[in-house]
Amino acid sequence: MELVLDGVRKVFGGVVAVADVSAVIPQDQVTALIGPNGAGKTTLFNAVTGFDPPDQGTITFGGRRINGLPPWRVAELGLIRTFQTPVGFTTLTVRESMLAAATPWFMETPRGAFGLGPGFGRKGRKLERDAEIRTGEIAAELGLEDLLDVRTDELSAGDRKLLEFARQLMAQPKMLLLDEPAAAVAPANIGRLSQLVRRLCDERGLGSLIIDHNLSFLMQIADEVHVLDQGVLIASGPPEAIAADPEVMRVYLGEQAAEGAGP
Ligand SMILES: Nc1ncnc2c1ncn2[C@@H]1O[C@H](COP(=O)(O)OP(=O)(O)OP(=O)(O)O)[C@@H](O)[C@H]1O
Ligand SMILES: [Mg+2]
Incomplete structure (x- = not known):
């Protein structure tokens, strides 16, 4: 079973929050979705989970079209985000x-x-x-x-x-969707969280799609990483390849440089 995004697009007013994103997310691996603030990560989660359906494109899970379904139906099919x-x-x-x-x-x-x-x-x-x-x-x-x-x-x-x-x-999930799970966790407990996510995947075959800004946490546990920037999927691959990708570096370093240049 896999979650398949095909040309998913979401526009808010004039802002293209998610621009024609296509990706395949296998059910039994840990997948990370990263990108700077405002990249469209949460918007994509909302589209997948039925909270805010996409304007264009299709989303299927296990071959079944899920965009247009209400959140409770998406949860019932095993994509569990929050309660x-x-x-x-x-x-x-x-x-x-x-x-x-x-x-x-x-x-x-x-x-x-x-x-x-x-x-x-x-x-x-x-x-x-x-x-x-x-x-x-x-x-x-x-x-x-x-x-x-x-x-x-x-x-x-x-x-x-x-x-x-x-x-x-x-809730007997088939895939967990976690939006910033490490955000409220004390640094000392992040290792415990990583182990848990990894163990659920390795022992139960329960994969997850994880958004987080803590890149070292994600790079440790993810099998595959997708990078969004301004709604566009700019890179996908194993953590090592993503960490060495000049375009990804530019997006992150650009953001840091901008922060460093602040007042
Ligand atoms: N309900 C909304 N109405 C209007 N604009 C929105 C709405 N939700 C998101 N946006 C805009 O869409 C873009 C993507 O936002 P989104 O929250 O998906 O980013 P994100 O990658 O989750 O960012 P962060 O890392 O800060 O959580 C931003 O420009 C945001 O301002
Ligand atoms: Mg977000």
């Missing part, structure tokens, strides 16, 4: 928060809007039981098993990040 239910860090316990994420997309469906669950009777009870089993398994996998009964607002920043991953995994 529709705003849970945040509250008086919910880790266990409760994870269970609430088991069917995040469902709340936005027409049935969900009428308060009808994903299943009643036997089917509903089976779904609940499955979710409870998955909660235990995923908590163990991420090292959260001793924290299941702890309130989420009492977690350390590092454990909150792990809980975010745990909640994404509860």
Whole structure:
């Protein structure tokens, strides 16, 4: 299965945020999407996940066209970005928060809007039981098993990040889409985050598409890197090739030089 972008374009007023981007993103590898501020990275994520559909082009996942689908349908197909239910860090316990994420997309469906669950009777009870089993398994996998009964607002920043991953995994993703996962993580915990993303990919075959400004973090874990600049995909390839690409250097050094020249 793969995520395929073909001529994806998004314009805001006069600004071409994403200019005819075509790329193939395999499901079972770690793919990085980098580029300076305003390059169009988040716009592309919004297009893929149905939050803000593209003006032109097609997006398919596993051969199935997904542009035009609402976010809950995209999530249901296994492209998991964030959760529709705003849970945040509250008086919910880790266990409760994870269970609430088991069917995040469902709340936005027409049935969900009428308060009808994903299943009643036997089917509903089976779904609940499955979710409870998955909660235990995923908590163990991420090292959260001793924290299941702890309130989420009492977690350390590092454990909150792990809980975010745990909640994404509860939704049974086929691919994770992470917009700046390292941004709020203390430098000391970035290694732990890298290991987790790498392990999910190597052991579970669960790949991810990651946007981040922390290039050393991405270069360590990515199998392939795509570089956007002003909406245009200027380079794609393995991290070593990208790091040695003069055009990529120019984009990044240009940005640094501009910052250095500021007041
Ligand atoms: N909803 C919007 N309305 C108008 N312009 C927008 C909108 N969203 C994004 N843009 C513009 O589109 C361009 C791409 O923005 P985008 O947020 O996708 O960049 P980005 O690569 O995610 O940047 P950053 O690294 O700062 O998060 C920018 O010029 C931005 O100002
Ligand atoms: Mg962004």
